[in-house]
Amino acid sequence: MEIPREKLRWIYERMVLIRAFEDRVAQEFAAGKLPGFVHLYAGEEAIAVGVCAHLTDRDYITSTHRGHGHCIAKGVDVKAMMAELFGKATGVCKGKGGSMHIADVDKGMLGANGIVGGGPPIACGAGLMAKTLGTDQVAVCFLGDGAAEQGTTHEAMNLAAIWKLPVVFVCENNLYAESTPWTYHCAAPDIASRAAAYDMPGVLVDGTDVFAVYEAAGEAIARARRGEGPTLLECRAFRYYGHFQGDAVSYRTPEEEAAYRQRDPIQRFRETVLSQGLLSEDELDAIDAAVQHEISEAVRFAESSPLPPPEDCLTDVYVSYPVEQLAFRH
Amino acid sequence: MVVTTRVLSYRQAINEALRLEMRRDPTVILMGEDVAGGATIKHIEQEGAWGGPLGVTKSLVSEFGRQRVLDTPISEAAFIGAAVGAAVTGLRPVAELMFVDFFGVCMDQIFNQGAKLRYMFGGKAKVPMVIRTMIGAGFGAAGQHSGCHYSVFAHMPGLKAVAPATPYDAKGLLIAAIRDDDPVMFFEHKMLYDMTGEVPEGDYVVPIGKADVKREGSDVTIVAISRMVHIALEAAKRLSGEGIEAEVVDLRSLSPLDEDAVLSSLAKTRRLVVVDEDNPRCSVAADIAALAVDKGFDYLDAPVKLVTAPHTPVPFSPSLERYYIPTPERVVAAVREIV
Structure with a gap:
């Protein structure tokens, strides 16, 4: 599949931006600057970016607890994201969502989700909206290999199939549901083959190869836009960090990690575009530098932003509700 | 029009x-x-x-x-x-x-x-x-x-x-x-x-968050929900025969809750019975009682009485199910205890 040069630049910039964001979040978290906890996406960049390369702001995605990469690939503002992780009033969710619920509906990003398997029914709803109103919008549902075992995922795949909804299910198989290997928790030889149960195409993709993801997602999304119904993509990749920051990752061996780092998605992209003369080393380096600057600015913005005033706890629960009943006897 | x-x-x-x-x-x-x-x-x-x-x-x-x-x-x-x-x-x-x-x-x-x-x-x-x-x-x-x-x-x-x-x-x-x-x-x-x-005919809106006084009365307030409004009205009819005039407040909305409607009726009657078919623990009925005690304490001349389902699942046999659902008799008895 021929990818326009501008799109290639975008793909590289987004992948590098996700990596830099996550590496910096890991540092800030280790320094004790972030409340709560975080699940990082580094290593899986090719999936979010290869898929979202086919989407516009009018298309929707649902995400997972590991959602920063999906946000960035969907175009959510990185400064507002960083501020959200710092719990600041300038955060994209005004400091009310945090890492696990980070969202920006204006960008079609329907939320990271603290509930494994929470997103698939919601993606069906976005698809149902498009079908009901006769638009060409699509909804992409990112889910992990852990969510592949949730009932909601299976119910949603069936619903999307019988209603021929414009939904693409992208299962990011990063090999471990928390610490449990997918080969233990999944009865099937692969997750993609489960698509057969719902009479939809199921495609196994190398999730460290952004070109492979781009091509498979392009077909699935085009199919959805044509009104031909859902597809299940299983993209295999590897998360460089643990399940969450603080996870000692005792369930993986150093050899396994080293083998996967040989297949780093960003490195692979660089090698491909350089060897084929699609982009130059100078332009890639310039993108790297711009990204580093953008991340530094984002952290500066987050650190210098104010915390939300405490009484903001009471806003945004409802569109309309008596405020004294929200405060109760506070 | x-x-x-x-x-x-x-x-x-x-x-x-x-x-x-x-x-x-x-x-x-x-x-x-x-x-x-x-x-x-x-x-x-x-x-x-x-x-x-x-x-x-x-x-x-x-x-x-x-x-x-x-x-x-x-x-x-x-x-x-x-x-x-x-x-x-x-x-x-x-x-x-x-x-x-x-x-x-x-x-x-x-x-x-x-x-x-x-x-x-x-x-x-x-x-x-x-x-x-x-x-x-x-x-x-x-x-x-x-x-x-x-x-x-x-x-x-x-x-x-x-x-x-x-x-x-x-x-x-x-x-x-x-x-x-x-x-x-x-x-x-x-x-x-x-x-x-x-x-x-045509469209009209009943605002969410507004209760409705389904029967006016001066001696006791009966707050009720859904089908229990009709049980409360039946009880009020029987009580009227005894010279007790009950005011029946239909909550209609459970969240938000029309606290003012409950409290203003209570201010008038100074006595409160809540009738609720839901299980009683942590219930809307218990919440109404808490509201009365918190914000209506000075109005109260008697304890608040709850007439609710028991803390059990709904049973099957007709005799058991009849026992489960609050009745006008139970509401009348609760009112008599405090009036």
Whole structure:
């Protein structure tokens, strides 16, 4: 599949931006600057970016607890994201969502989700909206290999199939549901083959190869836009960090990690575009530098932003509700 | 303007509210198990099979078609969650959870997704959806098809909850719920479907969050919910024969709660009985009692009495089920204790 040069630049910039964001979040978290906890996406960049390369702001995605990469690939503002992780009033969710619920509906990003398997029914709803109103919008549902075992995922795949909804299910198989290997928790030889149960195409993709993801997602999304119904993509990749920051990752061996780092998605992209003369080393380096600057600015913005005033706890629960009943006897 | 009213059943009033809102707003869709019925079966494609298990949505498919009256698989988590997703992205779905007791299989989509999205997203999203669901004992449907359980939903921030007791309120509250920009749980008591009453033609709104005094009185306030409003009215009639005039306040909305209506009636009568078919622990009834003690303590001349279901599941046998459901006799006895 021929990818326009501008799109290639975008793909590289987004992948590098996700990596830099996550590496910096890991540092800030280790320094004790972030409340709560975080699940990082580094290593899986090719999936979010290869898929979202086919989407516009009018298309929707649902995400997972590991959602920063999906946000960035969907175009959510990185400064507002960083501020959200710092719990600041300038955060994209005004400091009310945090890492696990980070969202920006204006960008079609329907939320990271603290509930494994929470997103698939919601993606069906976005698809149902498009079908009901006769638009060409699509909804992409990112889910992990852990969510592949949730009932909601299976119910949603069936619903999307019988209603021929414009939904693409992208299962990011990063090999471990928390610490449990997918080969233990999944009865099937692969997750993609489960698509057969719902009479939809199921495609196994190398999730460290952004070109492979781009091509498979392009077909699935085009199919959805044509009104031909859902597809299940299983993209295999590897998360460089643990399940969450603080996870000692005792369930993986150093050899396994080293083998996967040989297949780093960003490195692979660089090698491909350089060897084929699609982009130059100078332009890639310039993108790297711009990204580093953008991340530094984002952290500066987050650190210098104010915390939300405490009484903001009471806003945004409802569109309309008596405020004294929200405060109760506070 | 002359408003024409007719006598409709509670079932017909709900059906009419759905029909009027679907005519008015093309983004309103219905979804649920058998809401039309018989999807894909050629000879009933246009008229549907059931219109819901008790015929509440009957004939809507004939007017609005299968694209807007969607039979779903028995996958409550998927279709309730799809209603959430559709609401966030621009539709006004009305999903039917056939019996409220089924919330166990889809609660995550209701309370972790639908109820919390707006808040977690910092107010950027709205979730204008309605979940219609059937409540109540009296049908011999036993443990998994007879509960009220609205207390569970009234407890949850992000959800509104309403429980109409009359055809008039059912129509006006459902129209209000569909137009509301927040997720609303709409509780329909299955023993009220055949109850009739005057209902205006055309659309009108009963505001969410407003209680209604269904009978005025000066000696005791009886706050009641859904079918229990009629039990309270029957008790009030009997008490009147003894010279006790009870004021019956129909809550109508459980969240938000019309605290002013409860407190102003209490200020007048100085005595309070709450009648609730839901289980008593952490219930709306207990919440009303707490409200009276907290904000109405100076009005109270007697202890607050609760007449509720026992802390048990709904039993099957008629003798047991009769014991379970609050009766006018129990309400009368509770009033006599404090008047």
